[in-house]
Amino acid sequence: RTRGLTHNFDHSACMLAYGLRKKPTPTSDSNYDRAKLLPEGLAANHPHSGDANEGAIDETLKQKLYACNDLDTQIFHVAEEEFERRVSDAKKELQRLVDTKGTLPPINIDGPQWLEPQEYLNCLL
Secondary structure (H helix, E strand, O other): OOOHHHHHHHHHHHHHHHOOOOOOOHHOOOOOOHHHOOHHHOOOHHHHHOOOOOOOOOOOHHHHHHHHHHHHHHHHHHHHHHHHHHHHHHHHHHHOOOOOOOOOOOOOOOOOOOHHHHHHHHHHH
């Protein structure tokens, strides 16, 4: 089971490759600048803009919105902790395989599989 976090795209892509036993590729080969895709009116308040701003908002409404976001924030932190645990576990296993000159076990999937641990480890560091 592979999960990722959009704000940690590079490690998420690496964990996906690791889970599917596909050779990891640099995300710079396929990634794009999301901020350039935003229309002018949304750019200042979008998380990918690099300039997120709450703007002028009534304090009472702001507190209500924050209260609604509390559960989302808690869920996010649980997901982030789980992702970091999985990345840490993968690094430990990959390092063990590199140190012992081992290979990853294949998974039950059709098609070629990349079983050399070093490239996965490199993309997680």
